[in-house]
Amino acid sequence: NAGVTQTPKFQVLKTGQSMTLQCAQDMNHNSMYWYRQDPGMGLRLIYYSASEGTTDKGEVPNGYNVSRLNKREFSLRLESAAPSQTSVYFCASSERSPLAGVRSGELFFGEGSRLTVL
């Protein structure tokens, strides 16, 4: 049981280059999330997807785009990378559902993708 799988684990980009971080979960979860974590800081929500076909902005969406390709996959794209986007990116999933009476906050995280933009 793989859980949440992120690729790549490490990436170095030059300013202005583009790339896509891939995330897949095998737990049949409805909700998926992208967070970034700068050195010594907490996690900040970039984008999230409550269900297949829907995406919403989080705290720091500028400079990113996302795509919920299907229920399993949620990708994060940097169109024109900037040094300020140097960070560790975490993908997470949750069984949260609008149908639930009380909504669980349990997130399952991937191992992270360490991105450096020069």
Added chain:
Amino acid sequence: LAKTTQPISMDSYEGQEVNITCSHNNIATNDYITWYQQFPSQGPRFIIQGYKTKVTNEVASLFIPADRKSSTLSLPRVSLSDTAVYYCLGDLSGGYNKLIFGAGTRLAVHP
């Protein structure tokens, strides 16, 4: 955007009980309050969650007052391996899925 509030750092000694309190004035009515632990170079790890009153598992206890405006994570008899950053998490957006982490509490356990 409303966020959770936690102490930035705490210090303790092995064998002591540690209590970390988080304020979340605008937690959604039907959301759990959830706590995570994070070690350096790792993703956050789920510790415990609750809706109200007290929840206990093999790792920690969680106390939530009736008004749900705060919660307290209790770690009994900490060891050096409990040195980590602890986050509370909740949906403060008024929607149902915008899960925002607070800044976290950096706990240092000393011998």
